[in-house]
Amino acid sequence: MATHARPLAPAPETMDIPPPDILFGRSASMRQVRLKLERIGATNVPVLLTGESGTGKELLARMLHRQSNWAAGPFVKVNCPAIPGTLLESELFGFEKGAFTGAHASKPGRIEQADGGTLFLDEIGELELGLQAKLLQLLQDNCFMRLGGRQEVRAHTRMLCATNRRLQAEVDSGRFRRDLYYRINVVSLEVPPLRDRREDIELLAEYFIKEFSTRFQRPAPPLTPNLLSALQQYGWPGNVRELENMMKRYVVLGAAEELRQQLYLLPRDPQTVAATEPAPDGTLSLKKVTRYAVQELEREIILKTLEANQWNRKRTARALRISYRALLYKLKEAGLPARSSLGEGDAGKEES
Numbered sequence: 001m002a003t004h005a006r007p008l009a010p011a012p013e014t015m016d017i018p019p020p021d022i023l024f025g026r027s028a029s030m031r032q033v034r035l036k037l038e039r040i041g042a043t044n045v046p047v048l049l050t051g052e053s054g055t056g057k058e059l060l061a062r063m064l065h066r067q068s069n070w071a072a073g074p075f076v077k078v079n080c081p082a083i084p085g086t087l088l089e090s091e092l093f094g095f096e097k098g099a100f101t102g103a104h105a106s107k108p109g110r111i112e113q114a115d116g117g118t119l120f121l122d123e124i125g126e127l128e129l130g131l132q133a134k135l136l137q138l139l140q141d142n143c144f145m146r147l148g149g150r151q152e153v154r155a156h157t158r159m160l161c162a163t164n165r166r167l168q169a170e171v172d173s174g175r176f177r178r179d180l181y182y183r184i185n186v187v188s189l190e191v192p193p194l195r196d197r198r199e200d201i202e203l204l205a206e207y208f209i210k211e212f213s214t215r216f217q218r219p220a221p222p223l224t225p226n227l228l229s230a231l232q233q234y235g236w237p238g239n240v241r242e243l244e245n246m247m248k249r250y251v252v253l254g255a256a257e258e259l260r261q262q263l264y265l266l267p268r269d270p271q272t273v274a275a276t277e278p279a280p281d282g283t284l285s286l287k288k289v290t291r292y293a294v295q296e297l298e299r300e301i302i303l304k305t306l307e308a309n310q311w312n313r314k315r316t317a318r319a320l321r322i323s324y325r326a327l328l329y330k331l332k333e334a335g336l337p338a339r340s341s342l343g344e345g346d347a348g349k350e351e352s
């Protein structure tokens, strides 16, 4: 009889909040976040979460909901950019029968669904000005109108917003209402990027390996010193989400060595990568792009030569026809480790 592989557990509907020691790690910057979160406690004030994509804004919003007076109520998330402009209004505020073609029956919006709970508006900076005005009214009076409606609807919700844009700049340029900004930003919580909290990488990587090996019923592959050092030196433009996905792949595919090499070859620093993208005014510095491209190429060649010479730096320098000192400098500049610490090749031995 054919044996059937056990199906993988379906992805959970809601995000699991990891235990606090994982969620906050041990970095000083996350300790600040934790302290602020504790101070906000059950106050129910609107909070604006800022930070790059993948830093954990939604997790923290769920945490804020859980510790609030609205915890027994629903947590309703609206991902503003995911819903096209015209639909967003009906999605948020709901509509009455006949409000537009195809509105065969009235429907409550997400705000009504969040009554008695938390409304989490993700990427609030994407909201167009008309909707910003409606939202402001909701925040001021706890009431709003459905699309095509004539009666005001009341809803009491705690509002949490997130953005990975600099909302203050949007306010200054007139794309975001100043009055709304002050209303949603009673308290702001800035979540640091992963590259600024490298002390937490080991803890998080171990946590994800354990989680995914349980979820996928696979043995947990080891977090070798070598791999860990590569993880710690990488720039993480996708932050914790990128680390999480990488560890998922590692649990499924194994291959620590491949992963390590791939990490060294990935562009590291988002700021360096940004140098290759046009500025807001459409200009692009050829000088910067060229410098970046040369650096990346140099990095790749150094890495390959190091690997070919079992990480013996003296031989690598000779092979590249540069001085030993120049190689050490370039390694540092390229964010490459001085040695592979593989335990193979020359890692522990005297170089000759």
Ligand SMILES: Nc1ncnc2c1ncn2[C@@H]1O[C@H](COP(=O)(O)OP(=O)(O)OP(=O)(O)O)[C@@H](O)[C@H]1O
Residues within 6 Å of the ligand: 015, 018, 022, 023, 024, 051, 052, 053, 054, 055, 056, 057, 058, 059, 060, 122, 162, 164, 204, 240, 241, 244
């Ligand atoms: N401190 C953390 N501990 C464990 N997992 C985390 C942590 N921070 C983020 N994650 C995980 O990383 C992923 C991204 O987190 P989240 O969605 O909260 O980020 P975000 O800041 O809202 O990102 P975006 O701006 O792209 O919406 C999630 O799968 C989350 O579970």
Ligand SMILES: [Mg+2]
Residues within 6 Å of the ligand: 057, 058, 122, 162
């Ligand atoms: Mg998010």
